[in-house]
Each structure stands twice: as structure tokens, then as C-alpha cells.
Amino acid sequence: MNHHDINAVAGQINNIILGKQQQIRLALACLLARGHLLIEDLPGVGKTTLAHAIATALGLRFQRVQFTSDLLPADILGVSVYNRDSARFEFHPGPVFTNVVLADEVNRATPRAQSALLEAMEENQVTTEGETRPLPQPFFVIATQNPSHQIGTFPLPESQLDRFLMRIELGYPDSAAERALLSGTDRRTLLGELKARLAGDDLLQLQRAVTAVRAEPALLDYVQALLRHTRVSPDFSHGLSPRAGLSLLQAARAWAYMDGRDHVVPEDVQAVLPAVVSHRLTASGGENVSSASPAALLLQVAIP
Amino acid sequence: MALKPLKLDVRPLIAREVYVLAAGFVLASAAHLLRMPNWLGGLVVATVLLRIYLAARDQPLPGKWLLALVAFGTAAGILLEYRTLLGREAGVSLLVVMLSLKLLEGRSQRDGILLATLGFFLLVTNFLYSQTILTGLYMLGCAWLLIVALVTLQFTVRWPGWKIPALRAGALLVQALPLMLVLFLLFPRIQGPLWGLPHDAYAGLTGLSDNMSPGSLNSLIQSDAVAFRAEFRGRIPEAPALYWRGPVLWDYDGQTWTAPRFVFNVNEMPETAGPTIEYTVTVEPHNKRWLFALEMPVMRPPSSFLTRDMQLLSTTPVRSRMRYDMSSRLLPAYGADDTEVMLQRALQLPKGYNPRTLQLAAELRRRHSDDRRLVDEVLQTFRNENYVYTLSPPLLGQHAVDEFLFDTRRGFCEHYSSAFTFLMRAAGIPARVVTGYQGGQINPVGEYVLIRQADAHAWAEVWFQDSGWVRVDPTAAVSPARVERGIASALPSTDPLPIFVRGNFAALQSLRLTWDSITYSWNQWVLGYSPERQRRFLSSLGFDDATWQKLAVLLVVGAGLALLIGATLVLRDLRAVRGDAARALYDRFCRRLARLGLRAGAAEGPLAFAERAAGLRPELAAWLRAVTGQYVAIRYGGDRSVLALRELKRRIKEK
Structure with a gap:
């Protein structure tokens, strides 16, 4: 198992979702860094396909939960049902008991249902009816949010957003990718033909390898400079939390690993930073909104 | 950041x-x-x-x-x-x-x-x-x-609150210390102010003046300001010997004694034998030309001269604290060879003043043909009759000497010296008034004598045919304590005197003396850091004959060193962050590239910069990647070996 495999997986997914190399790499880096992914975009840009493709290519089990306003925690986590034959309550695991969960339109459900999922994400285990059940490993949640229709939704609060390692936007494909999409084979067929490149514990091995990527003091200085800037700059109303710092470093490690390096360089941090921090930073609403963007943040902080 | x-x-x-x-x-x-x-x-x-x-x-x-x-x-x-x-x-x-x-x-x-x-x-x-x-x-x-x-x-x-700026300002002051010391010690000294102080800068300086009218010394005696300090090499003479000579007053108009505008200079020092007293005087600015010395000076400091009547005069008014070495000899008499013109001047009296004194003088003259006997009798009179030494004498009218000698009989040094000199002249003995300071306070902390304005004194000199000018202090005849134990002991306690001169409060007095000793050191070493001192300091460092060019070089080197010390203090933290050797090499590499027109952004990662630069200058691509790769391997890959650093140097030198 090495970074070639994960790049091969990326290549496979690229064949299905066209023109989104960067986002696919980020999504895989997020998975390697043991984080969860939030995709914020319009319907029909390929969110489900991406989630499905990732699961298939990595040889993982996949479940999809459509979040609606009447969704209950039990619909996600599972429920105990009385079995007459054995005269016992039996736990029927919910869709969360899988490797990759696609939580579609997570902001449509009530906070109660949302928090059921989010707690599972944080703890990697589910507690129902006094019993704690571990989730399968690896466990990866891809949640989607639809940003344009906010009526009747429950937007995730900032504290919950912080639990997603990355937030990415897929966006429309460019014209060449769109043409290839329109003229090519049906995506579902392609998805069906997709072969699992990894199997068993391969992904866990990769995740462990990512943790071993080294971050030298010089790089930690850079990460700290970035964090400090968000905390002292008047452009942001809050700085990044220590958890955000850890996430940033872990994501940068995953990115470095995918690049075939055993150490993180500032470019890795810069590559993952927009996806890692964009949902955690709020502009303070000064006259200069553009300087509050993650891209501007990168330009303003010198590499020590 | x-x-x-x-x-x-x-x-x-x-x-x-x-x-x-x-x-x-x-x-x-x-x-x-x-x-x-x-x-x-x-x-x-x-x-x-x-x-x-x-x-x-x-x-x-x-x-x-x-x-x-x-x-x-x-x-x-x-x-x-x-x-x-x-x-x-x-x-x-x-x-x-x-x-x-x-x-x-x-x-x-x-x-x-x-x-x-x-x-x-x-x-x-x-x-x-x-x-x-x-x-x-x-x-x-x-x-x-x-x-x-x-x-x-x-x-x-x-x-961050006031604490941070307060501390940081303090730190800045401390960091400036080395540079301050270098500039103080090495910046070329110029005697006196560089651009001339404004003309009114010397108003309000106190000290003896070139005339003495009733009450002029009185106001001086009220002041506890320091006149000068004297540091003796060897034993400090007894208090009665400490006559510090100042202006010599020749001319009397009935009210005021004045010093002549012009006095001959002595070209060579009087040749005398006997032990000399060596000391250093630091005189406070008083905006007059007198320098003070023990009677009688036998040398003169640079840029000063000695007059025939033994006044030590600076060539320019003393407008900044001045320090000079002196030596004196306690002479019994001098100037026996003074000319007739001078003696005539020492006999002049204003017409129509003090008839009773003139009468007394005539009578004295009749009784004593010998001048010395006459002087002795007058001093006897002062001593034995009811004369009182006081700082608050009654006011005198037109015939001041008459009224003092015969009616009031209360006064202090200026009255006694004035009356005595008048009487001598009336009796045909050349005489003159000498003003200056008498005594002083020995500061046991700094081992020097402190002379305040309150020690101002006036005495007389008379001329005898056989010996020359001899000092006569009529005040000492009236009140020996004035000369032996200082002015405070000579006066009744009701007389107004500055509190520190009187010295009743022992603790206060010793505090005052300690403080004066500190001030003296400050004057000597900080304010008195003159070109001469600077030269001596430099020669003690081994720089003899320091020209201004040498001084300038020394100054630049010293300031550079001081800045280096300051910079090390400041940059110590900074170096910990940005300091490893690879970074230094890489920075130099970047500066070289900048001269080629390839500028790395501050927020640009090294690999990204290498790729961008390679795109701009494809012929350098391999070199750029090789150097950057090695740099990244050291700085971010954690390769801390000497070999890796050497390899980085080698790769940089390839082009």
C-alpha cells in the first residue's frame, strides 16, 4: 500500500466525475486524514456520485440517508425491535453502520437528527438504549448541504461545522468536462463497472501511514503563524480553534502523503487550507470582505 | 508575520x-x-x-x-x-x-x-x-x-492593556543603553556648548560680584547653593587657613567697594619656597571670571591668568562647571615691590565721608608711628570693645563707617572689612578689601571640601613697607568662631541662615552630604566629561593622541558593536524561529534569484516558487528543483545532518 494506490483511486474517480480533480483529491485527503467531508453545492452536480465512487473504489460499504424534516435519530442510528422467536429485543442497525455514509441535505433535518449523526461522527460509536456499539472502521461521512434554499432548513451551527474536516464545493464542470459528460456513457453504468482498488484493511493502513508523515518545527511555525493571524487580524470575527489547527495539519499530512512525501511542506498546508478553514472562519464584516477569504489569508502570512 | x-x-x-x-x-x-x-x-x-x-x-x-x-x-x-x-x-x-x-x-x-x-x-x-x-x-x-x-x-x-507598552518601552530604553554609552564616551567632545546657549541662559547664577555694597554679601550668605568644591591631595588644611581668594576691591565711594576694571597680570609666578598645598577645584558656573584658590595661588590653570593683586581670572566668564588643578602656598606676605601708583590707589578715600573715622585715624597715627602697632591696636579695639557679629545689622546712613564704628557696632564681615580698610587708609596705610569664601564643609563621604555661597566672606589686606601685603581679618578679631568653626557657630541662633548651613539636624545633614557627594561624582564623571577627560580615557584604552578622525572610526566601530549587542538581544527570539543554517542559505539563494528577476513571495512555498521560477526560466529548472528539493528535505523533511547542509551548499554553487 502506498500513495500510488490512492492516486490510482483518484484517477478512477476522475473518470466518473469529470473535471473535478482538485475536489476529488481533497475528498480523498479528507478520508485519509480520518475526517468527515461537507459538500456544499446545488443538486445535480455529482455529490452522490462522488460519495458512491469513493466508497466503491476504496472497497467500502456505502449507505445513503436522505435527511428530511421528519427524520428521527433512530432512522439514522438504528432501532431495537422485539423478536418473538427469540423473545428478545434485537438491534437493527441503522444506515450509519457502514463505512461511507452520504448524509444528503443534512440541513433539512431537525437539530435532533443532525446531532445524532454528528455525535456518531465525533465518537465513532453509537449509543442507543444504554448500549454502545462501535461503528465500522473506516467510517467516513459525506454530508451535503444545499445553500440556495434555506427556507425550512436548520443550518448547521458553527460548533457542528467544526466537526467536518473539510468543506468543499463541487461547482459546475467546465465546458470540456461538460461535453465529455454529455457525450459519454451514463454515470451509473460507469459506477457499476468501477472496480475496487483497495480491500480490507488497506485504507486503515493508509490512514496510519498518513499519521506518520512528519511535520518539522519549521512547518509547525507556519501553521501557528496562520492560526495566529486569524486570531489577531481584524478581518475575522473569530480565530481558528486549536481543533482547526490539528485538522489543518492532519489534512496537510494526507495531502503530502498523496504527493508521495514523508514530510509536510508549506504548499501542502496551502493546498488544503481553503477547504479546511472556509467553514470555520467568519469575516468580521469590515470594509474589506475579500481580505477575510482563506486565499487572502494565505497571501498575508509569510512562510517563516 | x-x-x-x-x-x-x-x-x-x-x-x-x-x-x-x-x-x-x-x-x-x-x-x-x-x-x-x-x-x-x-x-x-x-x-x-x-x-x-x-x-x-x-x-x-x-x-x-x-x-x-x-x-x-x-x-x-x-x-x-x-x-x-x-x-x-x-x-x-x-x-x-x-x-x-x-x-x-x-x-x-x-x-x-x-x-x-x-x-x-x-x-x-x-x-x-x-x-x-x-x-x-x-x-x-x-x-x-x-x-x-x-x-x-x-x-x-x-x-493588550497598558502593561505591554510600558514594559516594551522599558525594554527599548535598556536596549539603547550600549549605544548610549558608546556615544557618550566616544562622540567628539566640544568644550562649551556647540552652538552657544541663548544669551539669557546665565541669568540667575549666584556668586560673588566685583563690588560690595551694604547687604550684598548678606543675601549671598542666605544661599546654600554650592559655590565650588575642592578635593585635596593630602591633608585638608585647618579651617582658619582656608581663605579662598576672590575679587579684590580697591575703590570706595562711601557706599560701595569696587574692583578696578583693569589690573596688571603677573607674567611669572612669584618665586617662593616652602610646602605647597595641592588640590583640585570644581567651580560651579557663576557667569563671572573669578576662579577661586587658597591664598596664595602659585600656579594658574590653563586659559586663566593671575593678576598682581593675586586674583585668579579665567579668560572667559565661567558659564559651565569648570575643573582645574591648583597649588597654593600659605604665604605670610607678598608684593613688597608694588609700585607707587598702586599704593596710591590703595590709599584713596572718598571726600566728605566719615569725619569721625578720619579723626580717629589721625589720633591713632599720632600715637603709633609703627604701622603694625596701629593695626594691632585697631584689632584690639574690635576684640575688646562691644562689637557684635550678626547677620542682621541695623541700617546705616550716609557716613556708614562712622555709624558702624561708633554707634551701632553690629555687623558682619562686610562691615568689619569695610570699616577696617577705611580706617587703615585714613591712617595712611595702603589697604584693600578682599572678598572670597572662608572655610567650607568637609564632606566625609566624598572626602572633599564643599564651599557654599553661605561661606562668602570679606577680609582686608594691608601693606607694610618691609614685607608687603598681609592679610588681616577684622571679623576674626570680633568673632574667632567665624573663622575657626564656620559661620553657623558664629551667629546667634535667631539669625536667618539656610537650614543646611546651620546643620542642627544630624541625620538630615549626613543625608545632605551623601547626596552632595553623589552630585559631585555626577558632575565629575558625567557633566565634567570634557575633551581632556575623553582624551585621557582614550589613552587609557591605548589610543594616544586621538585625532578626530581616529575618534570617528572608533565611534563607528563602537556604535556598530553596541548595535550588534542590541540586535542580538532583539533578534535572539527571532533567530529561534527563522534561524537555521539551511534557511540562511536558502535566503541567500533567493536573493540571488531576485537579482535574476525571480522573486519569491513571502507567502510562497519553496516548491511552488521553484516551479514558478522554472516556468519563467526553463534553463534553470533543474538547478532550481535540485536546490529547492534539498532545502525542503532539510527544513521540512527533518534531515539535520551536516552532509545534507553541505549538499545544499554544493547544489547552490552549481550555478
């Missing part, structure tokens, strides 16, 4: 910054405010208070036209008050007023920085008035507060 560049001219001053600027300004100008006329001081204080009020209420500042009007009006007022805008008093007042108006006008951060910087200039003007240790400490405090203001002005983002 790259913060956004400061926009100096747009960021408005906030209340906090106004407060600290106002505080710095008020502290730096406080001493001036007390000296200024009330209307000016009041105006300045009102201006500052108005600015503080406006800042606190966040109100708009007054318009430019109003300020211009006030500025011109005040300038006109100063012109009326002082009749000039130049000079020390008027110039300083103008500076203080204009700065207060600038404070009222200051809107932006840029104005604030300007104000704080001008504040340092204001600070220097305080030294035109005083250069004592206390002033130095006071100015240090002001400088610190102004630096606090400057630091405060730099906080654009998050205010």
Missing part, C-alpha cells in the same frame, strides 16, 4: 492614544510650565485639557482657522511678553505652546507619532535649565513615557 502595512495618515487617533500623548507632553513640559508666565502656562494646560475632553467625548476637533488664529495670537503674546521669539525663555515657551496646539490639532496616528517625536526635542530643552541627576532621572521618565506613547500608537489591532 506579515501584517498589513500601517496606513499612517488615515487611522485616526483614539482616546487612549490622546491620553498617553497628553501625559507625555505635560510631564516633559511640567518644569517649563512652572517657569512660564501664568497666562501662557494656563493656556497650555487649558489646551491639553480641551483635547482630552474632546477625545473622551469623541467630539470633533476645532477648525484649522481657529487654531491658526490662536497660534498667531499666542506667538504675538510671547513676542510682547519677552520682546523676542528667540532666546531660551521665549523659544522654549513658543515650543511648548505650539506643541500643545499641535496636540489639539492632532487627528491621525501620523500626527501622534510626530507629536511624540517632537516631545523628545522638548525634553532636551529642559537641560538648558538644569543638568542635575534629578533632572536626568526626570527626563528619563519623560523619555520612557514618550516611548510608551510611540508603542501605544503601533497597536492597530488588539489592545
Whole structure:
């Protein structure tokens, strides 16, 4: 198992979702860094396909939960049902008991249902009816949010957003990718033909390898400079939390690993930073909104 | 960390910054405010208070036209008050007023920085008035507060509270210490002020003058100001021998004794035998030319001369503290060969004054043909009859000597010396009044003699045919204690005297002496650091015959070293972050690339920069990648080996 495999997986997914190399790499880096992914975009840009493709290519089990306003925690986590034959309550695991969960339109459900999922994400285990059940490993949640229709939704609060390692936007494909999409084979067929490149514990091995990527003091200085800037700059109303710092470093490690390096360089941090921090930073609403963007943040902080 | 560049001219001053600027300004100008006329001081204080009020209420500042009007009006007022805008008093007042108006006008951060910087200039003007240790400490405090203001002005983002700027200003002062020492020790010294002090800078200096009229010494004796200090090499002579000679007064008009405008100089020192007393005098500025020496001086300090009547005169008025080595010899008499013209002058009397004294002199003359006998009898009279030594004598009328000798019989040295000299002249013995200081306080802390203005004294000299001029102190005849134990013991305790001269409070007295000893050292080593001292200091370092060129080189080297020390202190933290050797090499590599037109952005990662640069200059691509790869392997890959560093150097040198 090495970074070639994960790049091969990326290549496979690229064949299905066209023109989104960067986002696919980020999504895989997020998975390697043991984080969860939030995709914020319009319907029909390929969110489900991406989630499905990732699961298939990595040889993982996949479940999809459509979040609606009447969704209950039990619909996600599972429920105990009385079995007459054995005269016992039996736990029927919910869709969360899988490797990759696609939580579609997570902001449509009530906070109660949302928090059921989010707690599972944080703890990697589910507690129902006094019993704690571990989730399968690896466990990866891809949640989607639809940003344009906010009526009747429950937007995730900032504290919950912080639990997603990355937030990415897929966006429309460019014209060449769109043409290839329109003229090519049906995506579902392609998805069906997709072969699992990894199997068993391969992904866990990769995740462990990512943790071993080294971050030298010089790089930690850079990460700290970035964090400090968000905390002292008047452009942001809050700085990044220590958890955000850890996430940033872990994501940068995953990115470095995918690049075939055993150490993180500032470019890795810069590559993952927009996806890692964009949902955690709020502009303070000064006259200069553009300087509050993650891209501007990168330009303003010198590499020590 | 790259913060956004400061926009100096747009960021408005906030209340906090106004407060600290106002505080710095008020502290730096406080001493001036007390000296200024009330209307000016009041105006300045009102201006500052108005600015503080406006800042606190966040109100708009007054318009430019109003300020211009006030500025011109005040300038006109100063012109009326002082009749000039130049000079020390008027110039300083103008500076203080204009700065207060600038404070009222200051809107932006840029104005604030300007104000704080001008504040340092204001600070220097305080030294035109005083250069004592206390002033130095006071100015240090002001400088610190102004630096606090400057630091405060730099906080654009998050205010950390007053503690941080206060500490940082202190740290800045400490960091400036090495440079300060180098500049102090090595900056070429110029004797006297470089540009000449304003003409009114010497007003109010006290000291003996070239004349003595009733009451003139009296006011001097009320002053506990230091006249000079003398440090003896060897044993300090007994108090009765400590006659410090000053102006010699020849001419009497019935009221006032005056020194002649012109006296012959002695070209060679009188040749005398016997042990000399060696000492060093540090005289406080008194704006007159007299230098003081024990009777009789047998040498003269540089740029001074000795007159025939043994006055030691500097070539220029003593306007800054002056230090000179002296030696004296306790002579019984001198000047037996004085010319007839001089002796005639020492016999002149104003016509129509003091008939009773003239009569007494005639009678004395009749009884004694021998001059010495006559002198002795007069001193006997002073000693035995009811003469009283007091600082508060009754006022005398036209025939002052008559009234003193026959009616009031109360007086102090100026009365006795004046009356005695008059009597001698009336009896045909050449005589003159000598003023100066007598005695002094031995400071056991610093082992020197401290002579205050209160030690001012007047005595007489008479000329005998066989020996020459001999000192006669009629006061000593009346009150031996004055000469033996100092003025305080000679006077009744009801007489007004400065508290420190009287010395009843032992603890206070010893505190005072300790403090004076500290002041003396300060004067010697800080204020008295003259070109001569600097030369001696340099030669002790091994730089004999230091020309100004050598001094300049030394100064540059010294300042460089001092800056290096300061920079090391400052950059120590910084180096820990950016400092490894690979980074230094890489920075040099980047500078080389910058000269080729390939500039790395501060926020650009090394690999990204290498790729971008390779795109711009494909012929360098391999080299760029090789160097950058090695650098990244060391800095981010954690390869700390010497070999890796050597490899980085080798790769950089490839092109």
C-alpha cells in the first residue's frame, strides 16, 4: 500500500466525475486524514456520485440517508425491535453502520437528527438504549448541504461545522468536462463497472501511514503563524480553534502523503487550507470582505 | 508575520492614544510650565485639557482657522511678553505652546507619532535649565513615557492593556543603553556648548560680584547653593587657613567697594619656597571670571591668568562647571615691590565721608608711628570693645563707617572689612578689601571640601613697607568662631541662615552630604566629561593622541558593536524561529534569484516558487528543483545532518 494506490483511486474517480480533480483529491485527503467531508453545492452536480465512487473504489460499504424534516435519530442510528422467536429485543442497525455514509441535505433535518449523526461522527460509536456499539472502521461521512434554499432548513451551527474536516464545493464542470459528460456513457453504468482498488484493511493502513508523515518545527511555525493571524487580524470575527489547527495539519499530512512525501511542506498546508478553514472562519464584516477569504489569508502570512 | 502595512495618515487617533500623548507632553513640559508666565502656562494646560475632553467625548476637533488664529495670537503674546521669539525663555515657551496646539490639532496616528517625536526635542530643552541627576532621572521618565506613547500608537489591532507598552518601552530604553554609552564616551567632545546657549541662559547664577555694597554679601550668605568644591591631595588644611581668594576691591565711594576694571597680570609666578598645598577645584558656573584658590595661588590653570593683586581670572566668564588643578602656598606676605601708583590707589578715600573715622585715624597715627602697632591696636579695639557679629545689622546712613564704628557696632564681615580698610587708609596705610569664601564643609563621604555661597566672606589686606601685603581679618578679631568653626557657630541662633548651613539636624545633614557627594561624582564623571577627560580615557584604552578622525572610526566601530549587542538581544527570539543554517542559505539563494528577476513571495512555498521560477526560466529548472528539493528535505523533511547542509551548499554553487 502506498500513495500510488490512492492516486490510482483518484484517477478512477476522475473518470466518473469529470473535471473535478482538485475536489476529488481533497475528498480523498479528507478520508485519509480520518475526517468527515461537507459538500456544499446545488443538486445535480455529482455529490452522490462522488460519495458512491469513493466508497466503491476504496472497497467500502456505502449507505445513503436522505435527511428530511421528519427524520428521527433512530432512522439514522438504528432501532431495537422485539423478536418473538427469540423473545428478545434485537438491534437493527441503522444506515450509519457502514463505512461511507452520504448524509444528503443534512440541513433539512431537525437539530435532533443532525446531532445524532454528528455525535456518531465525533465518537465513532453509537449509543442507543444504554448500549454502545462501535461503528465500522473506516467510517467516513459525506454530508451535503444545499445553500440556495434555506427556507425550512436548520443550518448547521458553527460548533457542528467544526466537526467536518473539510468543506468543499463541487461547482459546475467546465465546458470540456461538460461535453465529455454529455457525450459519454451514463454515470451509473460507469459506477457499476468501477472496480475496487483497495480491500480490507488497506485504507486503515493508509490512514496510519498518513499519521506518520512528519511535520518539522519549521512547518509547525507556519501553521501557528496562520492560526495566529486569524486570531489577531481584524478581518475575522473569530480565530481558528486549536481543533482547526490539528485538522489543518492532519489534512496537510494526507495531502503530502498523496504527493508521495514523508514530510509536510508549506504548499501542502496551502493546498488544503481553503477547504479546511472556509467553514470555520467568519469575516468580521469590515470594509474589506475579500481580505477575510482563506486565499487572502494565505497571501498575508509569510512562510517563516 | 506579515501584517498589513500601517496606513499612517488615515487611522485616526483614539482616546487612549490622546491620553498617553497628553501625559507625555505635560510631564516633559511640567518644569517649563512652572517657569512660564501664568497666562501662557494656563493656556497650555487649558489646551491639553480641551483635547482630552474632546477625545473622551469623541467630539470633533476645532477648525484649522481657529487654531491658526490662536497660534498667531499666542506667538504675538510671547513676542510682547519677552520682546523676542528667540532666546531660551521665549523659544522654549513658543515650543511648548505650539506643541500643545499641535496636540489639539492632532487627528491621525501620523500626527501622534510626530507629536511624540517632537516631545523628545522638548525634553532636551529642559537641560538648558538644569543638568542635575534629578533632572536626568526626570527626563528619563519623560523619555520612557514618550516611548510608551510611540508603542501605544503601533497597536492597530488588539489592545493588550497598558502593561505591554510600558514594559516594551522599558525594554527599548535598556536596549539603547550600549549605544548610549558608546556615544557618550566616544562622540567628539566640544568644550562649551556647540552652538552657544541663548544669551539669557546665565541669568540667575549666584556668586560673588566685583563690588560690595551694604547687604550684598548678606543675601549671598542666605544661599546654600554650592559655590565650588575642592578635593585635596593630602591633608585638608585647618579651617582658619582656608581663605579662598576672590575679587579684590580697591575703590570706595562711601557706599560701595569696587574692583578696578583693569589690573596688571603677573607674567611669572612669584618665586617662593616652602610646602605647597595641592588640590583640585570644581567651580560651579557663576557667569563671572573669578576662579577661586587658597591664598596664595602659585600656579594658574590653563586659559586663566593671575593678576598682581593675586586674583585668579579665567579668560572667559565661567558659564559651565569648570575643573582645574591648583597649588597654593600659605604665604605670610607678598608684593613688597608694588609700585607707587598702586599704593596710591590703595590709599584713596572718598571726600566728605566719615569725619569721625578720619579723626580717629589721625589720633591713632599720632600715637603709633609703627604701622603694625596701629593695626594691632585697631584689632584690639574690635576684640575688646562691644562689637557684635550678626547677620542682621541695623541700617546705616550716609557716613556708614562712622555709624558702624561708633554707634551701632553690629555687623558682619562686610562691615568689619569695610570699616577696617577705611580706617587703615585714613591712617595712611595702603589697604584693600578682599572678598572670597572662608572655610567650607568637609564632606566625609566624598572626602572633599564643599564651599557654599553661605561661606562668602570679606577680609582686608594691608601693606607694610618691609614685607608687603598681609592679610588681616577684622571679623576674626570680633568673632574667632567665624573663622575657626564656620559661620553657623558664629551667629546667634535667631539669625536667618539656610537650614543646611546651620546643620542642627544630624541625620538630615549626613543625608545632605551623601547626596552632595553623589552630585559631585555626577558632575565629575558625567557633566565634567570634557575633551581632556575623553582624551585621557582614550589613552587609557591605548589610543594616544586621538585625532578626530581616529575618534570617528572608533565611534563607528563602537556604535556598530553596541548595535550588534542590541540586535542580538532583539533578534535572539527571532533567530529561534527563522534561524537555521539551511534557511540562511536558502535566503541567500533567493536573493540571488531576485537579482535574476525571480522573486519569491513571502507567502510562497519553496516548491511552488521553484516551479514558478522554472516556468519563467526553463534553463534553470533543474538547478532550481535540485536546490529547492534539498532545502525542503532539510527544513521540512527533518534531515539535520551536516552532509545534507553541505549538499545544499554544493547544489547552490552549481550555478
